[in-house]
Amino acid sequence: MKALTWHGKSDIRCESVPDPTIEDAGDVVIKVTACAICGSDLHIYDGVIPGMESGDILGHETMGEVVETGSGVSKLKVGDRVVVPFTISCGECFFCQRGFYSGCERSNPNKDLAAKAWGHSPAGLFGYSHLLGGFAGGQAEYLRVPYADVGPIKVPSHLTDEQVLFLSDIFPTGYMAADFCNIQEGDTIAVWGCGPVGQMAIKSAFMLGAGRVIAIDTVPERKAIAAESGAIVLDFMDEDIFERIQELTGGRGVDASIDAVGSEAHGTGSFDAVIDRVKQATFMGTDRPHVLRQAIHCTRNFGTVSIVGVYGGFLDKIPMGSAINRGLTFRMAQTPVQRYLPILLQRIEEGQIDPSFIITHRASLEEGPELYKTFRDKQDGCVKVVLKP
Known part of the structure; x- marks a missing residue:
């Protein structure tokens, strides 16, 4: 065959x-x-x-x-x-x-x-x-x-x-990502990565009762599909994602975040993204968790971070102090x-x-x-x- x-x-x-x-x-x-x-x-x-x-x-x-x-x-x-x-x-x-x-x-x-x-x-x-x-x-x-x-x-x-x-x-994975968010009617959910899983997560979040979904990507075709599904689309190459999410949520942060990117996240020249790339290139690190760091910071106190992007090894500089002190819940799985x-x-x-x-x-x-x-x-x-x- x-x-x-x-x-x-x-x-x-x-x-x-x-x-x-x-x-x-x-x-x-x-x-x-x-x-x-x-x-x-x-x-x-x-x-x-x-x-x-x-x-x-x-x-x-x-x-x-x-x-x-x-x-x-x-x-x-x-x-x-x-x-x-x-x-x-x-x-x-x-x-x-x-x-x-x-x-x-x-x-x-x-x-x-x-x-x-x-x-x-x-x-x-x-x-x-x-x-x-x-x-x-x-x-x-x-x-x-x-x-x-x-x-x-x-x-x-x-x-x-x-x-x-x-x-x-990809449909069960995107649905699980939204399911992990424990969505209450009217919640605001942010989805990093508008690839196929991210798109299914957007659809699923709305099906489960989200009032708003914020979709973060930079690829025009992906952004267009997310917009057609009703998401508010942010381009991480054009604007500061943390500041825009603060603006959209009145300074509180989103109710839950979905990392649908995983180990090969692209930063925009931020210090942590540059360090990730250097470490991966010199075999000092396995993954580039820029998105996960950003999702943690953008999630409101006692919110949820849902992780369905693939990670393979050890992650560096994860802001656990932020997560612990603000009571975040992490949900993740194959x-x-x-x-x-x-x-x-x-x-x-x-x-x-x-x-x-x-x-x-x-x-x-x-x-x-x-x-x-x-x-x-x-x-x-x-x-x-x-x-x-």
């Missing part, structure tokens, strides 16, 4: 690889009908995710049709149309039983490696390094799905692939996608949201490597890429 594979920093190839097969009784194999390039895939493209090996198949936003099932699968059959969560979860362990599927204790075969980096291992993920299991991803013609009775959700025939594909990751799937599928079916609004580019797998570069460099108005094998 054809698949997108990683061969080093900025080196993504479309090449022939062996077809996946059933390896466990709980597996299914799906024929991929649609997949997407995620913003977190760009961290792999940029070479900042550890544990990648040459030839690894990428991708964790995938859907398709079941073509083969293991003998232990009871909930799916050949021909079922499914969306596959990016989190791989057993459904039976301590965390899965409590709905924390992304903390699954069983699904990462390399959990000892992850524990060395983070103290404990999260769940295995599709297409996201050997630190998280080394599972083949879904930017391919076929995908093996472990624990198939727990992960994939069947989708109705009247919904298109593009309407439901993002149930795999998304336990399975927890959110039923309610989000219902919202799509009821017409509350059509997640396909985010798509700007549609292409084949063969065009995937070039579109990684286009997406990373924010060229050609690229906000979200969907690939159709």
Whole structure:
């Protein structure tokens, strides 16, 4: 089959690889009908995710049709149309039983490696390094799905692939980001980063009752989409974000902030952003948390900071004094996608949201490597890429 594979920093190839097969009784194999390039895939493209090996198949936003099932699968059959969560979860362990599927204790075969980096291992993920299991991803013609009775959700025939594909990751992640904010009717929520997850967070914040959403970015296409969703858009290249948020909130700060940027934040020449870049370039630091620092300062006393941007290592100069003395709450996670799937599928079916609004580019797998570069460099108005094998 054809698949997108990683061969080093900025080196993504479309090449022939062996077809996946059933390896466990709980597996299914799906024929991929649609997949997407995620913003977190760009961290792999940029070479900042550890544990990648040459030839690894990428991708964790995938859907398709079941073509083969293991003998232990009871909930799916050949021909079922499914969306596959990016989190791989057993459904039976301590965390899965409590709905924390992304903390699954069983699904990462390399959990000892992850524990060395983070103290404990999260769940295995599709297409996201050997630190998280080394599972083949879904930017391919076929995908093996472990624990198939727990992960994939069947989708109705009247919904298109593009309407439901993002149930795999970015819609649940954006919704979780807003859910973490404990939004009360009329609250003001700030979202840093208007990429796909940020856009879903904006939509979700309004669905959950926010009165105002402030969206922070600098990319014209992203700002335009955020504005169409009803957000107040601020450009961090044109104005001081802290001062503008103070002005918009009467000096109080926003009720909650969402960091949808993560480890590769761009500053505007501020001292902390410059230091972040120097440390990363000289291997003295792993992440650039400029946005997280700003979100903390912009959040009102006893507000919430919701973090869904990807961070990989140790963060420097986080203003914990501000957070502690002002009573901030931090909420963060890899998304336990399975927890959110039923309610989000219902919202799509009821017409509350059509997640396909985010798509700007549609292409084949063969065009995937070039579109990684286009997406990373924010060229050609690229906000979200969907690939159709």
